[in-house]
Amino acid sequence: MKEQIRQLIEQASTIIIHRHERPDPDALGSQFGLQTVLQHQFPDKKIKAAGEMATSLAFMGTLDAVETDEYPDALVIILDTANEARIDGKDALRGRQTIKIDHHPDEDPYADIQLVDPTVSSTSELLVHLLNEWGYVIPEPAAIQFYAGIVGDTGRFQFRGTTSRTFSVAAQLLDTGIDTDWLYRNMYQTELAALQLQGYVLQHIELTEAGVGYVVLTQETLKAFNATVEQASLLVNSFAGLKGLKAWALFLETDQEVRVRLRSKGPVINEVAKEFNGGGHPMASGATIQNLTEVDGVISRLNEVAGAFRF
Known part of the structure; x- marks a missing residue:
């Protein structure tokens, strides 16, 4: 399954990344993090992040405008979304192939290919494990996105889904030199x-x-x-x-x-x-x-x- 996903990514010329509506840090962190890694790995590919932005998380990045006619020839990767009804974007399932990568229980297998692991803390953590297996480089701009996703879904490493593997991934991301002071200021500032x-x-x-x-x-x-x-x-x-x-x-x-x-x-x-x-x-x-x-x-x-x- 993981190898099949890698092959589809490497074969695709256009990749569109979706996640669930009303996004939280893990939804956006996994989306922006994966986009950044793939852009770094494949600079000639067109890789877009689709959906609506949450105002409170606007500091995490800028989403792309995606036209309906871009989907038929695209590989669509849907992250952190347990069921079809929660996908942010009505065109997400119109791609040439669709991949679901998620850490919620897999009760709605809506995509062509599923990679679901409820034992990990977050979709961001799951992606880091996957990218490490493939040997893809995770640059600092992607690392801070994945770290934000992990922090968000673990409640700053307090929730029971946090494991030794979670801390190992967090250490790897910290080693890229991410600015956690900036991240925490933005994640937890209050109007x-x-x-x-x-x-x-x-x-x-x-x-x-x-x-x-x-x-x-x-x-x-x-x-x-x-x-x-x-x-x-x-x-x-x-x-x-x-x-x-x-x-x-x-x-x-x-x-x-x-x-x-x-x-x-x-x-x-x-x-x-x-x-x-x-x-x-x-x-x-x-x-x-x-x-x-x-x-x-x-x-x-x-x-x-x-x-x-x-x-």
Whole structure:
């Protein structure tokens, strides 16, 4: 499989790299990192990164404009995207060949070729292992992208998905001379609106007897704090240290739906996410409900899985 992917990359004259919508650091880090490595390895190829940028992560790079007529002759690589519905870009599956490279559970094999490994911390880490096997050089501009992806998906190396292999890759990337001070300043700087909203979140946490914490942020609340849904979504871990907390949810109301960010310290929550039009990792998932009347249903299911879990 890995050799087949390498051969397709080396044979292609045009490569278009996609990832999931509403990107996080791993989605963008893996996308920009792979693009940079391939541009360095194959300067004569046309290699583009497609999708919409997240405002808070604009420091990570600039995405390319890709026309629909470029896809039929292109190799499309889709990164960090568990299911087809979450791909950012309606043309992504119109390529000559499509490759999925991901670290989420492979429950939707939408591409022609799949390379999925849920045992790694992030898609960025997975790509570094792969590129090392192929003997491709990872220059510093790519290294800082991959490092950002790993930092983002491991919570600065705190989450249980962090392994000795993760630290080995991180050390390799650090050895290229990346500026981690610059990276952390940009990754964790906070707008005043978001900081004020965080205060509201901390004051409005609900904690159930089963150990499920949750906060509901309505459109009205977001407008009152002049905060975007994107800014609010970054607050999902702001109360992760609460004593007695087993799992938690942040509900974000938009014009069309309610986005649900789910996290856990032990109970497996991605099965709950799947029941509500979502999915993800056992300890970090996302879901979507139609309106706020469905909040109680999500909390009820989280109470069931959290109530059955013992630390």
